[in-house]
Amino acid sequence: MDNSTIVCKCEEINIDEIETAIKMGANQFDDIKRLTRCGMGPCQAKTCMNLVRELISKATGRSPDEIAYPQKRMPIKVTRMSALAANQKSMNIVSVFKEAVTEMDSP
């Protein structure tokens, strides 16, 4: 593992970029995120959060417990805009009553 090893796959951020941000003075995940985009992609830091916390811990000499987790925000996973807007009729929601009466009427 050298400094070009990718830490954040979504945004292709490597160890070197994380260490540069730490050298600028950042010592929390979210502060590094805003400088590097690490953790901003589709997985929302699920892959990189502990890798980055470890790098911060190593560089600053603080215990990993002291390094905060990234802020969790909705949506937890990638979600279609129309679903968020809730203006879509879902074909999979059915009425129990209608289901019963249709079955009863069918030969």
Place this chain on the structure above:
Amino acid sequence: MKKFYDVVIIGSGVVGSSIAYHLSEKRNKEILVMDKGFPLSGTSGSTQAWVWVHNKVPSWYGQLSMYSAELYPFLKKKIGDVEYKRTGGIAPFFDENDRLHALRLAEKQAEVGIEMKVLDREEVLEKEPNLSPDIVGATYSKIDGNVNPFRLVELFIKAARKNGVEFSFYNTIIGIEKTSGLFKISTLNGESYLADKVIIASGPWTKEVGKLLGIHIPVKLVRGQVIVTEPVAPLIRNTIAGVRQADNGEVLVGYSKENVGYDRRTTLDVIQETAKMAINYIPKLANANVVRCFSGIRVIPEDGFPIIGEIPSINNAYVAVMHSGITLSPLTGTLMTELINEGEASLDLSKLNLGRFEKTKSTTVF
């Protein structure tokens, strides 16, 4: 770290770091910027970062915004590529009755030199074919655009550091005392610093920092929530009031205002409304994937306008606080530098002085 400084700036957001950079250009002062967090951990890192002019009212405020927007191309030359793009700005309306208001606005803005047009539906769709055909018109100006706030603040700080400015992060100030003409600033970790001048550039924490100096700075907090999509093919070219597309293809949507204090949670109700707005403006966004949301606390002076200048009751203390810090940061840095180096600024700052709130207070009392 040195313990005496000519100037201590409290806050390293877009306003504080711009002042630090501009003030350091002459390299004639020892400057320290202090922050209780890290740059971009507050408002400057949770914004759509429009550089927005054309519908700022009254027109003197629009003019101020225009002057600042005009400084951006040169700033980019000086501190590096902050990804400033003068895309043009479109503020759509959906009600034919709004056209009259739009025309009146255009007339007012023309008086101070802001060039804006009122477009009809066809003109809007010609500029932005992906906007909704339900739009009946829009106001438009070439002067509007956007910037990458992360790059902007980072490069302000890099340039300031190159000019000798010192920065101290994760360092909370708990007391400011004025003794024998100097400010003594004490911090939570037991350090203290002496300063000839202090500048409050503390955004949403302005009121608290003001209290340390024994003064009241009337500002309020407003939460704004924003949706970010996955990168998509170019969808819009202009900055739309409420929506912009970043260089990497992500679309940012949101224009909400809630009075909830310093609460930075994102909430499902506002996010759903924002998703609806996205689709109302740009129907194709219905099929875009939302990757994340964020929320930011904006600071707004009680009367809506920037407070920039000397603090009347305390010699050598200054304040710079405003809602549109991204738009106004190049101008604010320039004006504060003039004020500190020459004792006066090239624009009349009397409308922006903190003292204006005192006047209204005394008229209501008597």
